[in-house]
Amino acid sequence: MTNQARGLHAQLLESLGPAITAGEYPPGSVLRTDELAQRFDVSRTVIREAVRVLESMHLVESRRRVGVTVRPAEEWNVYDPQVIRWRLAGADRPRQLRSLTVLRSAVEPVAAGLAARFATPGQCAELTERALGMVATSRGRQLDAYLVHDIAFHRAVLRASGNEMFARLGDVVAEVLSGRTRHQVMFEDPDPAAVTLHVQVAEAVREGDAVRAERLTREITVGALQELDVLAP
Amino acid sequence: MTNQARGLHAQLLESLGPAITAGEYPPGSVLRTDELAQRFDVSRTVIREAVRVLESMHLVESRRRVGVTVRPAEEWNVYDPQVIRWRLAGADRPRQLRSLTVLRSAVEPVAAGLAARFATPGQCAELTERALGMVATSRGRQLDAYLVHDIAFHRAVLRASGNEMFARLGDVVAEVLSGRTRHQVMFEDPDPAAVTLHVQVAEAVREGDAVRAERLTREITVGALQELDVLAP
DNA sequence: GTGACATAAACGTCGTACTTTTTGTTCCCG
């Protein structure tokens, strides 16, 4: 884990957050701060700080005389990177992976189109470099190295779009990609067609061909969706 | 304001959050908890709880011996509804409105396509009802009533997509739509063509015509973007 | 049965004392 005690409250979060997002406490459950303080052997102060954070994620609601109640899943801030990480680590990971991939399929093509129009020369170079890196590592069971380039490529596209909302989805995409590789034990090398598509997207962006960049990226995300359909019915 | 003292820490947030997102404290600025406690005349406990929340939004970072440092804007959790609200209330509202509208233009068409395939009869009815409501209020300076239907319509589409990530963007769209109406003082009635498009989207969804629903919704969002281009160069 | 009222349970706030970590400084030795 990347969990290295940056404070008791953070440790608490790493315990409570996953438990709640995993549905361990059904919606409406109440947690009392005193009880939590006893259970985790920390002061109420620490509990309260953790609860404040969970509250800001809309995972729980703290009300007087009643306690800290768990909110229904529909109200959670599912765009919070931490919530995403917790849910991806939990039981309904496949479901989560699917909805995130659908989100990718909506956002990334548009982002690529914008990138074709607004990417700086430096960003184009980064894209090309990453695409070539993917080609170089696409054979011979170098999945980890491939993944690094893949993530960096998509991050670069999102950033080059010039839209901050897209740029901030880089973390989400990274989680999805690494989650996919780590989860569904991929023994085989990545699909050569997908690798080619990435190279072509880099080309299209470099040439400023927005519609082509968008179409090619749409092919990539459609492929990702189909792959998911095959492996998780 | 909807700010009715649900606790001192919440009030603190409503003061610090907007200030930070408005760039009042440049990145790298340090805030000391003691100083804040004095300035706002509350206990350190309250300050710390507010800081925990700001930290979870990646607005600040708290380090020992150093203080609470403001993080650069690129690292903020810009999908947090509260952050969105703060930024929309701030100075760079036009910029924010634009990036959110671009996000809409990417997401909503795909969501409409999914809705055409997965919407329940009840959701179809809701859509139709809202579209008709838009028609009914599209003339005669009833912008407020129109806005209610407009927001409900887009919310319904996002929810009917069956994708939770899309569904959770309902709040964002609501902020954008109401912000648009409130901000750029709209004296005129809404564009009749846009109203018609909404009715047609409801039709397409009801008939299960995914490609048509997607295409029509794309027209709506493209229109919203152009409208923004005209009014905010 | 209904309404006012009392009660208690839980969170909210505060002040203080203590701990831990980080960082800057000083001082000694090579």
Place this chain on the structure above:
DNA sequence: CGGGAACAAAAAGTACGACGTTTATGTCAC
């Protein structure tokens, strides 16, 4: 003169106990 080790100070982190505040709930009288 330079570098490293010990030390000191600053600021956040943690703990604890006391009190305040809200509010769900039960009770009692009418």
